[in-house]
Amino acid sequence: MAELYITSQKLVETLKIATQDLIDAEEFFDSIPDDEWELTQGKDYKVVNKTTGLREYTSSGAYTIARYLEATQKQTFWQRLTEWFTHTKREISKAFIKKHILDxxxxxxxxxxxxxxxxxxxxxxxxxxxxxxxxxxxxxxxxxxxxxxxxxxxxxxxxxxxxxxxxxxxxxxxxxxxxxxxxxxxxxxxxxxxxxxxxxxxIVAEIQNREKRIQTAMDKVKKRDHNTCQVTGQKKNRVDRLKLSAHHLYSQNGYPHLADVENNLLTLDVEVHERFHQDYMGGTTKPCTIDDFISFVQAYYPSNAKVVIWLDAQKRVLGNPQPEDQRKPHVLYLPASRVI
Known part of the structure; x- marks a missing residue:
């Protein structure tokens, strides 16, 4: 585990002393380096602001400050500090365990x-x-x-x-x-x-929130695209009750980390959407990429060069995402239906 530091402010709060008491102690150590009390930079503390001299202390440095104050002020500071470090280290340990459970x-x-x-x-x-x-x-x-x-x-x-x-x-x-x-x-x-x-x-709360974020992104994309299929140009209105879908350029099952990213979504007529997944890709469970969709548009809608240009631009924005391991997906990418 990395070295645990306590900030000057937290040290003051933990020892229940005035800020000036800590400053006076620091000045004492700085002014008399050969005294019986020793505080070494790099070992006992680090300077986090060179302009003000603000410090953060390791356990050894904080204990030295506490012992010095006990000797000079005749009060008990040691137990307070020990309790803080013990509690903080325990909380850090629990944080590691929580991350281990998450993974x-x-x-x-x-x-x-x-x-x-x-x-x-x-x-x-x-x-x-x-x-x-x-x-x-x-x-x-x-x-x-x-x-x-x-x-x-x-x-x-x-x-x-x-x-x-x-x-x-x-x-x-x-x-x-x-x-x-x-x-x-x-x-x-x-x-x-x-x-x-x-x-x-x-974890469950985050899975549920993710589902909501995905739906929100899909709704926003339809508005962005003016409720118009970006491949056929057909528009949904009060007369033409066109059914629209928000298509994931990098599929949800293969690239779940992009599922709620608006740049990864495109509005399509439901029939076009199904034609791509069912006929062109061979099923909705097959992972797909933006390159697959570009090839689909070029093969079935060759006159729509505009959408290919847009897709190429999105490809550059999204970079080169790597697919998730579908054999053991991360828990945060599980469907909400598994945990509700």
Missing amino acids: NSSSLIKRNGQFFVSRSDLVTIFKTRSDYLSKMAEHTQKTQYPLIKGEDFEDFVDKGGLHFSLSGISKLSHSFKECQSKKNRQEWCGDVGVVVGPQISD
């Missing part, structure tokens, strides 16, 4: 009102082995709160097998923590059970 929960699914994660994802989240997870599951069955089928775990044949619910993960977390010999492993496994619920809630 390893693509199996997330909601069934019977509960959220479940696959066994394989859980092995990764706990940073363990499959056989050891089984051992912890067996251990949990001997505790006061055993795993209950249908509530804490379930075998989803259509989703690859065994999945654990948030309550099941919490129970496993207690078993892991109880059986670990290393303190860092105890804390990691214990904190998984603490943060997994709130983290999954935040």
Whole structure:
């Protein structure tokens, strides 16, 4: 883990001292370098503003300041500082665990009102082995709160097998923590059970918000294109009830990170849209790119050079996006239907 720094302002707040007390202490250390009290730049602190001399302190530097103030002011500062560093380091550790869950929960699914994660994802989240997870599951069955089928775990044949619910993960977390010999492993496994619920809630909220952003982008693009098919030129009006679609130039399934980007969308007549996906690409599940659509327009609508020019311009704007691994999509790109 990278070195943890505490800002001067936070140090003042934590020690409950006046700003001038800290400035006086800094000036003391700067003026008497050979004194019994030592504060070394690069080791104990770093200067973040050379003009004002504003500093941020490492744990060793902050502790030195606290000890100096205790000696000169006859007050207890050490415990306050220790509590701050302990709390902050714990929160940083939890943040790492949350990120680890975010990166390893693509199996997330909601069934019977509960959220479940696959066994394989859980092995990764706990940073363990499959056989050891089984051992912890067996251990949990001997505790006061055993795993209950249908509530804490379930075998989803259509989703690859065994999945654990948030309550099941919490129970496993207690078993892991109880059986670990290393303190860092105890804390990691214990904190998984603490943060997994709130983290999954935040993930689900983001998935739902993403769906809304995609729909908003599609609606905006239709307005941008004046409710007109950009290939045929047909316009939707009160007489001609033309059905329009917002087409993703880089498909949602292959390039989900571009799904809510307006530059990646183009308004099409539904029939043109279906003709491209079904007839030209071979099905709506086939990933497509802007080059595929350019080829389609040139083959079926060769007189529409204007849209090809526009498409080429969008291609330059969007750059060279890389497709997502569809075998294991990121959890944030899961369809909202899986988690509602």
